[in-house]
Amino acid sequence: MTAEIIAVGTELLLGDILNTNAQFLSQELAALGIDVLHQHVIGDNAARVAELVNTAKQRSDLLVFSGGLGPTADDLTKETVAACYGDSLTLDEEELAKIEAFYLRTGRTMPDNNRKQAMVPVKGRKIVNDHGTAPGVWFEDEQGRCAVLLPGPPHELTAMWNEGVRPLLAARTGGTLHSLTLHVLGGESDLETRGGALFQHEDPTAAIYAKVGECHIRITARGENDEDAKARCEAFAQNFYDLYGDAVYDADVPALEYTVVRLLNERGWVMTTAESCTGGLVAERVTNVAGSSEVFRFGFVTYANEAKEKLLGVSAHTLATEGAVSPETAAQMALGALRAADADVAVALTGIAGPGGGTPEKPVGLVWGAAATRDGVWVRKMTLGRRDRDNIRRRASQHALDLVRRLAAGLPAPEDTTAYTIPQVEASRTAPFAR
């Protein structure tokens, strides 16, 4: 099965907005095993829409539209596509009542224009929209070629796709589909090489997407029903858990900080942060999770040496002899924050985010991280150079959150991290931290 994506809208042609719908629809169609050979953006102009549809439907089984369902007289896409597929439109009283109720609820009267939005196909079907006023529509000609039109706002389009269109297409391409996304710490090329044939598998499929400091692996399985598809999806996911071990930090979560907050909650732990080069980024990420006030109370941004001494009790001697960017300083920052905040786990970062400030011994991108509990401290050297300041900071925050995750989950220290017990730390005035 082949498809083309057609986004309708002047704001896309002017570059006012980014076409995120095309990316979403492309990923979804690929996961369904449907080949997308063309994407288009055009304005809401009847002649140009008709020209494009007549060309595209000759070569592709399915056309997926985003946008063009607005209420004004200019919005001609729905009528035009209907005609191309030998269909026409009729007023749907139920949809009209829904739109009128929406206006009533927000204290307004429905403009007459909006009746247009309640028009649905005579032969085809409507796609219910529980997230806005305009229903989607589905046309199908006598040769079985189809077109589906969805509204442009991304939250409406994605919800209607998931609820209304995806099940329809999954049924046509055989059975139903289930997807899950694994979140894996590591670089794309390494994970992809190690995954090898898993990424070539046909059903279930697995696709890898590179993100900052992690990758997402999206697994999609076909099944006779949802339960079956889900079971096949999870069985295939097990291959990745076996292969990557605890580098897989979670599945179907927005980001690492959500997993960290969940694990801290489960353990009944409170965390704190002591940040130099990341300047508050770790605290910002953790507190962006709703409900994080249960597990986070104090954060320290100690950008200057004076702040490291005054707020965290880092020794002036250590700062003078080892420097602010050193394993000793990172460890003292974490231990100091743990005490100052009376927390269960503290994470600290100190490094050179660039672009200035690097030396041959301590280049841009060198970051020392430390995570302390009442039992000891882990120290991790990070070499994050070659990109920009923002990227270095984001990857450092990712490593820091990983240390907290591992401590909260009772996992071992990662390979690039050395663990010291509190007696070891206390045994030496000059801290015993290896370079």
Add this chain to the structure above:
Amino acid sequence: MTAEIIAVGTELLLGDILNTNAQFLSQELAALGIDVLHQHVIGDNAARVAELVNTAKQRSDLLVFSGGLGPTADDLTKETVAACYGDSLTLDEEELAKIEAFYLRTGRTMPDNNRKQAMVPVKGRKIVNDHGTAPGVWFEDEQGRCAVLLPGPPHELTAMWNEGVRPLLAARTGGTLHSLTLHVLGGESDLETRGGALFQHEDPTAAIYAKVGECHIRITARGENDEDAKARCEAFAQNFYDLYGDAVYDADVPALEYTVVRLLNERGWVMTTAESCTGGLVAERVTNVAGSSEVFRFGFVTYANEAKEKLLGVSAHTLATEGAVSPETAAQMALGALRAADADVAVALTGIAGPGGGTPEKPVGLVWGAAATRDGVWVRKMTLGRRDRDNIRRRASQHALDLVRRLAAGLPAPEDTTAYTIPQVEASRTAPFAR
């Protein structure tokens, strides 16, 4: 003049990457007064490329390509487009030497494949690439219809556009162009309404783009030479400065924190932050600016009441009687941070970022901000509801940075902000802050 944008690449058709090049090129073409009626994405397939080019060049004067200039045998776009425009390719020794030198510099031998990248048009011209290995190419047929091909990586495409393509097109469409982008605090619909006819002006043009907590107004002027275009651009920009006053915080900067760091540097001031609901976001934004260590040393994330008392000296009585989300607490946080960090200006935020925690009196989105200097404290009530947690936090950070900007620049307090002198604050145990 009309144009179409054609992005070539399987990774776009699969949804692996977002088509940011199409947005950039659309904005640029619009600024040049060139109408874009179609955007396309296709794979690197000679037959499909030829079919599309032959259709598109019938209706549009210019085709702008991104991608398809890779070194492998599959990359056929350049040859295919050359043939459509009655041109062919020849080896450019200078480009070949550049590519070989690039490989030598990175300690590798150039694969034979890469010779392809040094092929340039016989009749047309090359577009120099100082940012990667593949030059761009420009074809033109006997009817004056043109195609320009640029590499896919966004940093190469944008630089080559600005340096090589934009001047060529500006000359064709008459003279040269200059753009500048004003950054204005405020909402799009309000600014657009107040701007009125300025946004309908033909030359210079002005386009407004909504961002979080601010808008960008991009002004583009045509001129006989760059100096002339720049002068016309700046003269037109003056209308917006006159209209919006000090809501225009800067021009051609990455973000508000860059302006704040520059102003603090100019004044020789050090700032500090005391953050509750934003959890470190203001500190993170400021420290993301290279060189911010000159103006930022300490930041406090005081998420819990205990942290507000312990680190900032907020009175337990105020927290008990007025609550953590109150003008009194915000002011005490700012004054406490100012003292604890021995800073020249301190900014504090305390509010309800949601989704939980709201009450009828203190709904989600209510945030109190305060900015203190040794002379007094400004208190600002922000009502930021209706969106998500992240959006509320980002807009709160924007208001906070605006307070610091105004204090550092010696501007008056904004209308929604009340200013108190230190004697006023000290005159009353129960702080005199109005609701």
